[in-house]
Amino acid sequence: MPERPASPPPAGRNLLFLREEELRLAQDLLYFGYRDFTAGADRILDGLGMGRAHHRVIHFVGRAPGIKVGDLLAILAITKQSLGRVLQPLIEQGYVRQSPGLTDKRQRLLHLTATGEALERQLFEAQREWVLRAYREAGPQAVEGFRQVMRGLMGPEARAQFEGLERQSGRARPAFLRSA
């Protein structure tokens, strides 16, 4: 029978961490971690009669102002009918604004209104505290490891989308992704 490593992780590279049990633990970790990560924002959304779907739209429109409907659909990986049911109310209630594409007038570029930005911030703050605590407790090196693994869990498409957000974040609303 192989021995388990002692409680602090072994310094040297080894293969024990790939054992089946470690991978099942990863499943648990992702389930519980993701669930509680979203809980804070969910409570706020509840009070507004919104759900996670609304949050995702607000989040990603906030992350990529001027994003095209088609690109948002690709990120959310849902149908346009599903998006429509969430996006339409957000527009009617003044959280999201549409503007025609600059070169292609069929496009509807999406932006947050001032109200939308305020809500985005409120939702962000709820999760910010939570993630901040986890990051602080774990330390910068662990955070870097976390990022690497999460990035590795993405498929090629998601990775491209993520890198699009990563690149443009903090800059002045550039063209989004490599679409067409």
Place this chain on the structure above:
Amino acid sequence: MPERPASPPPAGRNLLFLREEELRLAQDLLYFGYRDFTAGADRILDGLGMGRAHHRVIHFVGRAPGIKVGDLLAILAITKQSLGRVLQPLIEQGYVRQSPGLTDKRQRLLHLTATGEALERQLFEAQREWVLRAYREAGPQAVEGFRQVMRGLMGPEARAQFEGLERQSGRARPAFLRSA
């Protein structure tokens, strides 16, 4: 203006990694990572006319054989009506088996049948490959960081539940958690 650290994480402890942008990136990371993590199992479930809810039941019954319905409800954080609608078919279709509690006969302890274990394994294999790749690419140290952060993202309840699974995993079906 503060400088960003160079691409490899800075050796020394610093506070830059707590900036707002880093935390928004964490949101993206969790969204994309979790989404693609579940995708493999989802495809299998689709073919069986099951959904993620079924997977969660199979997973956690497999993780803690002999788990009580009440403890499973606490882990899944859903109502017993919601669980019933998923659990009942799983029992009828022979994936899950119930047995009366050893000391308390009101309890129904849940186990996977041989069929259930086969399905659990099939679902596990799908995610195993995916997580394995991410773990391998990131390396053992990053994996340890990932674990720390994910653990930090859990609330106190989830942490206790997770530790219960962690403790008992690999051992011969001990009593589950600290219930009552």
Place this chain on the structure above:
DNA sequence: CTTTTTCGGTCAGCAAGATTGACACATTTT
């Protein structure tokens, strides 16, 4: 021993958020 509480199941109705298929319209591309 009686009462109350707990564990689990079940019925009925409702809502959110996803799906598919079909179709419409304006615009861009060929």
Place this chain on the structure above:
DNA sequence: AAAATGTGTCAATCTTGCTGACCGAAAAAG
């Protein structure tokens, strides 16, 4: 002029949650 693209919309359906009400068996409390 025709085809393809970007977006919107109608209608029906499915999964997975929810609430409220109620039941039965067994355990715990009195």
